[in-house]
Amino acid sequence: MNSINRRDFLELGGALIAVCAADGTIPAAAVAAQSNPGPFSASPIETVRIGYVGIGGQGSGHVENLLKIPGCRITAVCDVRSERTEWATKVITAAGHPAPVAYTRGPRDFERLCETEDLDLVYNATPWEWHVPIMLAAMKNGKHTATEVPAAMTIDDCWAIVESAEKLKKHCVLMENCNYDRMEMMVFNMVRQGLFGEIVHAEGGYLHDLRGIKFADEGEGLWRRAWATKLNGNLYPTHGLGPIANCLDINRGDRFDYLVSMSGPSRGLQAWAAEHVPADSPKRQERYVLGDVNVSLIKTALGKTIVVEHCTNLPRPYSRIHLVQGTKGLFQGYPNRVYLEGRGREDQWQQAADLLAEFEHPLWKEIAASASGAGHGGMDFIEDYRLIKCLREGKPTDMNVYDAAALSAVVHLSVQSVSKRSSAVDFPDFTKGRWKTTPPLAIVHM
Numbered sequence: 001m002n003s004i005n006r007r008d009f010l011e012l013g014g015a016l017i018a019v020c021a022a023d024g025t026i027p028a029a030a031v032a033a034q035s036n037p038g039p040f041s042a043s044p045i046e047t048v049r050i051g052y053v054g055i056g057g058q059g060s061g062h063v064e065n066l067l068k069i070p071g072c073r074i075t076a077v078c079d080v081r082s083e084r085t086e087w088a089t090k091v092i093t094a095a096g097h098p099a100p101v102a103y104t105r106g107p108r109d110f111e112r113l114c115e116t117e118d119l120d121l122v123y124n125a126t127p128w129e130w131h132v133p134i135m136l137a138a139m140k141n142g143k144h145t146a147t148e149v150p151a152a153m154t155i156d157d158c159w160a161i162v163e164s165a166e167k168l169k170k171h172c173v174l175m176e177n178c179n180y181d182r183m184e185m186m187v188f189n190m191v192r193q194g195l196f197g198e199i200v201h202a203e204g205g206y207l208h209d210l211r212g213i214k215f216a217d218e219g220e221g222l223w224r225r226a227w228a229t230k231l232n233g234n235l236y237p238t239h240g241l242g243p244i245a246n247c248l249d250i251n252r253g254d255r256f257d258y259l260v261s262m263s264g265p266s267r268g269l270q271a272w273a274a275e276h277v278p279a280d281s282p283k284r285q286e287r288y289v290l291g292d293v294n295v296s297l298i299k300t301a302l303g304k305t306i307v308v309e310h311c312t313n314l315p316r317p318y319s320r321i322h323l324v325q326g327t328k329g330l331f332q333g334y335p336n337r338v339y340l341e342g343r344g345r346e347d348q349w350q351q352a353a354d355l356l357a358e359f360e361h362p363l364w365k366e367i368a369a370s371a372s373g374a375g376h377g378g379m380d381f382i383e384d385y386r387l388i389k390c391l392r393e394g395k396p397t398d399m400n401v402y403d404a405a406a407l408s409a410v411v412h413l414s415v416q417s418v419s420k421r422s423s424a425v426d427f428p429d430f431t432k433g434r435w436k437t438t439p440p441l442a443i444v445h446m
């Protein structure tokens with residue numbers, strides 16, 4: 001009891017009363033269940049009041065999505081560029097809501113927003129270096145928080161968000177939109193139905209030619225290229241890892257145990273600059289250390305294997321790889337195909353699209369019309385919808401602070417492994433053992 005604070009005790013007590021047997025004794029199974037109350041949930045919020053920080057390329061899409069989702073209001077906005085808060089004010093008022101309070105007094109003005117505004121949620125889509133300071137300020141001031149990916153760039157920062165969310169009892173949500181893409185959700189639904197058997201291996205990645213974007217004089221060009229001068233590893237692991245982590249029940253029955261990582265040479269940005277950037281531009285003085293292709297291998301506690309790749313500096317078509325393989329068959333993305341033993345022709349892929357009629361995730365079926373036209377093929381709308389729904393219903397969010405920490409930890413761990421001749425590096429167990437008893441993610445509905 002010493003380690004349980006008063007609020008925990010009150011919450012625990014209320015729940016225990018509900019499971020007392022008629023004779024007043026408490027069944028042993030109920031006591032065991034209470035020792036692992038499952039993923040964190042907070043009290044339901046009827047109308048989620050949101051402060052949005054960072055209204056650039058990705059944040060603008062989220063603002064537009066949130067305006068279409070019932071039960072939430074954007075009441076404060078923050079960006080270092082006042083033209084972005086002005087744009088947000090225009091779309092928010094055009095949707096029939098009161099003008100939000102704008103915070104534009106520099107890169108730490110989100111602190112004033114967190115201290116001043118009465119909000120339920122502070123959601124950010126800022127450059128990577130700001131995610132953790134914003135989330136910590138939000139939680140410290142009594143707000144739930146959600147972030148674009150990756151949540152954190154160092155192991156210390158991963159621990160900082162976990163400890164803050166636990167201590168202050170706040171949601172700290174990783175907004176991994178790729179978990180909600182149509183094929184990823186179909187595959188997850190098929191995994192849950194056992195079609196691939198036991199999942200033993202998975203692969204994911206972020207393979208996207210970002211050279212033009214990284215050298216632009218706007219948007220991500222103002223901050224993303226700088227990371228390539230500092231770190232050599234996988235700087236953006238969560239798009240590939242999120243969906244396959246769900247299929248492998250990471251943090252809900254299994255966990256990432258250790259990782260080895262290898263980077264190849266760093267050529268792509270230098271070559272692009274030599275061709276496209278004037279010789280007297282300061283950009284030509286930059287020295288990049290980020291290997292063009294980084295490959296990491298993760299072993300899970302249950303012995304499953306995962307390959308995760310990062311490649312954003314070379315010419316190539318877009319891919320997240322997305323391979324999920326089990327004892328009865330596999331799915332492989334880009335292009336999307338399926339092989340199920342005993343179904344279709346032996347040794348031949350089946351088009352995955354042909355399976356949608358049978359295995360489409362129910363949430364996609366229910367929400368497709370509302371998501372149509374939203375960012376990244378609709379998946380951004382679905383992730384925003386789920387976040388607001390969970391907060392309104394007082395349910396655990398689909399991704400929580402442990403997912404934010406475990407998936408983002410790949411950034412720092414891959415850098416460490418690359419710098420040590422690909423030595424194995426351990427993942428911290430951010431859940432402190434709770435991964436063993438946390439129930440797997442369910443198939444959710446609208």
Ligand SMILES: NC(=O)c1ccc[n+]([C@@H]2O[C@H](COP(=O)([O-])OP(=O)(O)OC[C@H]3O[C@@H](n4cnc5c(N)ncnc54)[C@H](O)[C@@H]3O)[C@@H](O)[C@H]2O)c1
Nearest residue numbers: 054055056057058059079080081107125126148149219220
């Ligand atoms: N999930 C996805 O598919 C996806 C796609 C693109 C970007 N992202 C992520 O979204 C985040 C933002 O990326 P983006 O492409 O929108 O970048 P961006 O540069 O277009 O937008 C960032 C915005 O944040 C503002 N900003 C910068 N520092 C700030 C601060 N301290 N306080 C307030 N505002 C600040 C900038 O003025 C800008 O408007 C990144 O984490 C990125 O990885 C995710």
